[in-house]
Amino acid sequence: MPKPVPAPDEATRPFWDAANEKRLVAQFCHGCNRYQHPPEARCARCGGENLEFRPLSGKGKVYSWQVMHDTRVRLMQEYQPFIIAVVECDESPDVWHLTNLPGSVPGLFEIGDPVEVEFEEVRPGRFIPQFRVVRR
Ligand SMILES: [Zn+2]
Known part of the structure; x- marks a missing residue:
């Protein structure tokens, strides 16, 4: 069964369009010189609308993680158990992404380990960012 596909709205569409081109x-x-993620129509801190999308390096680190055994997301149930991790991007502690840490096994990586983005094709031409633990 295929994994869920993102459903972009007006604010998040540029993010998903970039992901489909394998760009993060x-x-x-x-207004306040900071990143915000996920994207919103206005800045959550200052309310400003002077927002732009900037390219990221795709590098970051594992911030936290757990193993999912009982997801309510039906399309993900056949992949259980799977890792859900939060990664923090190098550019900003305000930019977190959820990932399954493809290629990783619990016990063989640690909080703080470096990660790099890769893109998983969940439908033809539709990509989601994933992050893989790397050795620097
Ligand atoms: Zn702001």
Whole structure:
């Protein structure tokens, strides 16, 4: 069974369009000079609308993780158990992504391990960012 496909809205569409081109971007607010993710129509901190999408390096680190055994997301149930990790992007502690850490096994990586983005094709031409633990 295929995995769920993202359902972009007006604010998040540029992020998913970039992912479909295998580019990782994040929204940046010029009003308070910081990133925000996930994207929103306005900056959650200053309310400003002067936002742009900037390319990210795709590098980050594992911030936290757990193993999912009982997801309510029906399309993900056949993949159980699977890892759900939060990774923090190198550009900003405000940019977190959820990932399954493809290629990783619990016990063989640690909080703080470096990761790099890769893109998983969940439908033809539709990609989601994933992050893989790397050795630097
Ligand atoms: Zn702002």
